[in-house]
Amino acid sequence: MQNLFFKIDDARLIRKKRAEIKRNLKKGMLTVQELFSKGNDYQKFINNMRLYEIIISLPDFGKVRTEKLMKKLNINFCKRLRGLGKNQKGKFYQYFNVGS
Template identity: 40%
Template sequence: MALPQLSDADRKAALKKAVETRQKRAQLKAKIKKGNVSLSEVLNKSSDPIVGRMKVLDLLNSLPGIGKVRSQKIMEQLKISSTRRIAGLGSRQKEQLTKELA
């Protein structure tokens, strides 16, 4: 399938939207890091496109006290793919994550 040809205006609009989305996701990660937003709050907002398209590994890395190694171990232990996004988590996986990190 060929990519659609975008005009310069369409390309600029898409670029602006992508930048805004990344900034909102970075703000969310900062709130998580500070402890202003809990894991369960984030998991409950999985229908929000900003939250839903965030990788679970990035979410775990944003939690205070959890680094890259520990987050990878948690993902392996719960059998969650390292490329899984929050919107793709099942209800059991959400429960397991919440229970593991409570």
């Protein structure tokens, strides 16, 4: 039973951290380059996020622009970050100038 509470607390922490990441992206306090260069700091929290959620959280990216970009990069809307293929990840990193 105690193990269940740890999982609930972990899930709560992850949801809180993801919301904070999206909020910081939207406000411009965090860039895509910083998000991916931080590596281990954010990796635990963003690995299971959908790429759509990350892109739409960026300033000047709404629903339409995000969908157009994902079509241009040949990435399905329901893809999670950890589920991206090598080419998809490469196109995404190239578009946002992320050094990998």
